Amino acid sequence: MLSPRSDFIFDRPTFGVYFITAEQVVQEPSNIVRRNVSPDVGDDKVIALTFDDGPWGDQTGQVLDVLAEHGAKATFFTVGNRIEQDNGDAFIKRAVSEGHQVCTHSYDHAAGSGQGVNLGFMTPEEQKAEVEKGRAAIEAVTGTEASRIFRTPGGNFGDDVVKNIGPLIKAEIGWNIDSSDWRRPGAGAIANQIEDAWPGAIVLMHDGGGDRSQTIEALKLALPRLKDQGYRFITIDELLQYPLS
Numbered sequence: 371m372l373s374p375r376s377d378f379i380f381d382r383p384t385f386g387v388y389f390i391t392a393e394q395v396v397q398e399p400s401n402i403v404r405r406n407v408s409p410d411v412g413d414d415k416v417i418a419l420t421f422d423d424g425p426w427g428d429q430t431g432q433v434l435d436v437l438a439e440h441g442a443k444a445t446f447f448t449v450g451n452r453i454e455q456d457n458g459d460a461f462i463k464r465a466v467s468e469g470h471q472v473c474t475h476s477y478d479h480a481a482g483s484g485q486g487v488n489l490g491f492m493t494p495e496e497q498k499a500e501v502e503k504g505r506a507a508i509e510a511v512t513g514t515e516a517s518r519i520f521r522t523p524g525g526n527f528g529d530d531v532v533k534n535i536g537p538l539i540k541a542e543i544g545w546n547i548d549s550s551d552w553r554r555p556g557a558g559a560i561a562n563q564i565e566d567a568w569p570g571a572i573v574l575m576h577d578g579g580g581d582r583s584q585t586i587e588a589l590k591l592a593l594p595r596l597k598d599q600g601y602r603f604i605t606i607d608e609l610l611q612y613p614l615s
Contacts, residue, residue: 408546412612416602422579433585433586440594445470445543445607446473451478453510462512473606487523520539547572
């Protein structure tokens with residue numbers, strides 16, 4: 371079981387998207403380059419809602435219920451071993467069937483030598499296994515190739531991690547707005563953070579990693595208010611269709 375998110379460490383500034391590029395991937399991919407980019411959505415009032423650390427029992431289902439009520443699409447960054455327990459496979463199937471994007475957030479959130487938060491503490495082989503096994507857990511449920519979009523545990527994406535897992539992923543997704551739901555500051559405070567979003571923003575939330583009842587209540591407050599302002603909620607893949615700057 372994962373530790374509560376309040377135990378996790380965030381050691382990077384907020385940002386949009388890291389793309390992995392290389393002229394040629396070789397056995398020692400020393401030529402991999404990391405580009406920090408942000409989608410330019412122009413006047414389109416779109417927001418990417420993202421949820422980490424699930425699936426997590428019925429609360430993932432409750433998140434899906436709120437999203438469905440408001441016609442919102444989201445991206446779920448899942449933990450592979452959570453998919454394999456507590457009917458996690460059913461929630462993944464439901465999310466896909468309802469038009470949400472499912473990506474991996476690693477297999478066990480860098481447990482063991484990664485101290486539950488940082489792939490950088492792990493060996494290169496362990497880092498690669500976190501990505502490969504995380505994607506395999508999704509594929510076992512969906513029967514299709516899993517997305518190569520990734521979010522690192524704790525948002526820790528140092529140079530060594532880039533080199534080791536770069537050939538396995540298309541992009542590492544950060545965030546512009548941390549809802550701070552992992553602190554459990556109250557539904558109103560979380561809703562205020564979500565409502566601070568702007569066109570093209572990526573919002574970090576959690577459906578797993580502990581009790582997310584405040585997150586669920588915050589969504590009930592924030593989504594209708596943002597909809598009233600003309601916002602739509604799209605997946606990361608949809609956001610990446612916009613020009614990247």
